[in-house]
Amino acid sequence: MSPSPLRIVAREEAREEAPAVRSRLIEIRGLTKTYRTRDGDVPSLRPIDLDIHDGEFVAVVGPSGCGKSTLLKLVAGLIPPSQGEIVIDGKKVVEPPDDVGIVFQSPVLLAWRSVLRNIMLPVEVRRLDRASHLERAKKLIATAGLTGFENKYPWQLSGGMQQRASICRALVHDPKIVLMDEPFGALDAMTRERMNLELQRIHFETGKTILLITHSIPEAVFLADRVVVMSERPGSVAAIYDVDLPRPRRLEMMGDTAFAALARQVRSHFYAQGQLD
Numbered sequence: 137m138s139p140s141p142l143r144i145v146a147r148e149e150a151r152e153e154a155p156a157v158r159s160r161l162i163e164i165r166g167l168t169k170t171y172r173t174r175d176g177d178v179p180s181l182r183p184i185d186l187d188i189h190d191g192e193f194v195a196v197v198g199p200s201g202c203g204k205s206t207l208l209k210l211v212a213g214l215i216p217p218s219q220g221e222i223v224i225d226g227k228k229v230v231e232p233p234d235d236v237g238i239v240f241q242s243p244v245l246l247a248w249r250s251v252l253r254n255i256m257l258p259v260e261v262r263r264l265d266r267a268s269h270l271e272r273a274k275k276l277i278a279t280a281g282l283t284g285f286e287n288k289y290p291w292q293l294s295g296g297m298q299q300r301a302s303i304c305r306a307l308v309h310d311p312k313i314v315l316m317d318e319p320f321g322a323l324d325a326m327t328r329e330r331m332n333l334e335l336q337r338i339h340f341e342t343g344k345t346i347l348l349i350t351h352s353i354p355e356a357v358f359l360a361d362r363v364v365v366m367s368e369r370p371g372s373v374a375a376i377y378d379v380d381l382p383r384p385r386r387l388e389m390m391g392d393t394a395f396a397a398l399a400r401q402v403r404s405h406f407y408a409q410g411q412l413d
C-alpha cells in the first residue's frame with residue numbers, strides 16, 4: 137500500500153527542518169542494576185544501551201516489574217548503576233542533574249505544603265528567581281485545570297489532581313529533559329487524552345527531550361518518536377520502533393491503519409512474553 141499524500145508531505149517537511157546531525161543528549165552505556173536486599177540480589181536490568189537525541193520523545197513500554205522505573209531513576213541520578221554509565225549533555229550522571237524534571241509513578245507531594253508551594257519546590261531547591269517562576273507555575277496550574285486549588289493541600293485533591301500537580305512541579309523550572317513514570321495512570325480516560333494532547337503541545341513548542349514510561353501502547357505510539365519495548369525482568373531492550381506518523385497527531389489518528397499496525401506490532405512482544413498489562 138502506498139503512503140497517503142499527507143504522510144509524504146509530512147516526511148519532506150521533517151527532512152527540511154531536521155538538523156544535519158541530531159545531537160545525542162542522553163547516552164546510556166552498558167547500564168545494569170541489581171538491587172542488593174536482605175533476601176538476596178534482585179537483578180532488575182540487563183545491560184542497556186540507548187541513545188536519546190536532543191528534542192526527541194521516547195516512550196518505554198514493558199511488562200510490570202521489568203525495570204522501567206529503575207531505568208528512569210538511574211537516568212535521573214537518584215540511584216547508582218551496578219555497571220555502565222549514563223551521560224547527559226557530555227556529563228556523567230552521578231547525582232540528579234539540574235536540567236531534569238521528574239514525574240514519579242505516584243505523585244509524592246509534600247502533605248504540609250499547598251499545591252502552589254509543592255509546585256514551586258524545584259525553584260526553591262535550585263534557588264531560581266521566584267517572581268518569574270511564580271508566573272510560570274500559575275500558567276501550568278491553569279493548563280492542568282487546577283486553578284482555584286493553588287492553596288489546597290494534596291490530601292484535599294483527588295488522585296488525578298495530585299498527579300497533575302506533580303506534572304506542573306516537573307515542568308516549573310523549565311528543564312531541558314523531562315522524565316515521566318506512568319504520569320497519566322491514575323487519570324480518567326478523558327483527562328488522560330487531554331493531558332496527552334497537552335504533553336504533545338509542550339514537546340512541540342518547547343523542544344524538550346522527553347522519556348515517558350507508560351503501560352498504554354496507544355499512548356506510547358501517539359506521543360513518541362520512538363517506542364522502546366523492554367523484555368521481562370531483568371529488563372533489557374527487546375525492540376525499538378520508529379513512529380513515522382506526521383505531527384501534530386490527532387486523537388482520531390488512533391483509528392488509522394498505520395497507527396493500528398504499529399500498536400499491534402508493539403503489542404505482539406507482550407503476547408510473545410506471555411504477559412499483558
Ligand SMILES: Nc1ncnc2c1ncn2[C@@H]1O[C@H](COP(=O)(O)OP(=O)(O)OP(=O)(O)O)[C@@H](O)[C@H]1O
Nearest residue numbers: 171173178180199200201202203204205206207369
Ligand atoms: N528499592 C528496591 N529494592 C529492591 N528491589 C527493588 C527495588 N526497586 C525495585 N525493585 C525490584 O526491581 C524490579 C524492577 O522494578 P521496577 O519498579 O523498576 O519495575 P517497573 O517496570 O517499573 O514495574 P511497574 O510497571 O509495575 O511499575 C522488581 O522486581 C522490583 O521488585
Ligand SMILES: [Mg+2]
Nearest residue numbers: 204205206241
Ligand atoms: Mg514502575
